[in-house]
Amino acid sequence: MIKIAPSILSADFCNLEREIRRVDSADWLHVDVMDGMFVPNISIGVPVVSSIRRHTEMFLDVHLMVEKPGRYVDAFADAGADLLSVHLEADMPLRIREALRRMEERGVKRGIVLRPITSAEAVLPYLELGVELVLVMTVEPGFGGQKFMADQLPKLEAIRRYIDRYQPDCNLEVDGGIDPDTARQAVSAGANVLVAGSSVYGAPDPAVAIAALRG
Numbered sequence: 407m408i409k410i411a412p413s414i415l416s417a418d419f420c421n422l423e424r425e426i427r428r429v430d431s432a433d434w435l436h437v438d439v440m441d442g443m444f445v446p447n448i449s450i451g452v453p454v455v456s457s458i459r460r461h462t463e464m465f466l467d468v469h470l471m472v473e474k475p476g477r478y479v480d481a482f483a484d485a486g487a488d489l490l491s492v493h494l495e496a497d498m499p500l501r502i503r504e505a506l507r508r509m510e511e512r513g514v515k516r517g518i519v520l521r522p523i524t525s526a527e528a529v530l531p532y533l534e535l536g537v538e539l540v541l542v543m544t545v546e547p548g549f550g551g552q553k554f555m556a557d558q559l560p561k562l563e564a565i566r567r568y569i570d571r572y573q574p575d576c577n578l579e580v581d582g583g584i585d586p587d588t589a590r591q592a593v594s595a596g597a598n599v600l601v602a603g604s605s606v607y608g609a610p611d612p613a614v615a616i617a618a619l620r621g
């Protein structure tokens with residue numbers, strides 16, 4: 407079963423409540439948090455996630471593009487995130503493990519994220535921990551509206567094999583440049599959660615765009 411997660415990075419931030427309602431036929435809501443250090447852009451933070459939580463019951467999939475993300479696990483858990491994903495490149499492995507352990511203690515689902523440069527094998531120690539999501543970036547993180555990097559497809563396939571072997575309940579999410587065509591490629595490579603920003607919010611009717619992504 408494919409899940410669609412519209413990214414509110416591409417929404418009109420002046421009216422987030424309306425923008426969230428426009429995508430309520432989707433499965434999850436993807437929230438991109440950027441600190442201007444780990445990525446060269448600044449987006450939204452804890453107070454906005456907290457406000458979003460008060461206006462929707464959708465599953466909040468919060469992607470932390472921040473340095474040393476373990477510092478923020480409690481704050482985003484308090485704000486109502488259902489899942490937090492942290493970049494493997496954002497801190498030392500020991501601290502990434504600590505962040506994941508804290509998520510588990512707080513009852514938040516645990517995700518890990520790979521930049522395009524990071525290899526598939528990097529997920530193995532974390533699958534052993536039982537993470538609930540692996541996110542493969544198919545653009546350099548930081549901005550919406552970029553072109554899908556097809557060279558990430560073999561990595562998706564490899565991670566799908568690892569997941570099936572070691573942690574079959576884990577979701578495999580893909581983010582960056584997803585439209586109906588690249589969605590098909592990502593699903594064929596093993597993804598089951600599709601993040602889409604500009605192809606959903608840039609469409610005249612986001613509900614139609616969401617249906618098109620389901621294929």
Ligand SMILES: O=C(CO)[C@H](O)[C@H](O)COP(=O)(O)O
Nearest residue numbers: 547548550551582583603604
């Ligand atoms: O994480 C992101 C950028 O770092 C966004 O979620 C992603 O780029 C989605 O936007 P689009 O579908 O327009 O590529």
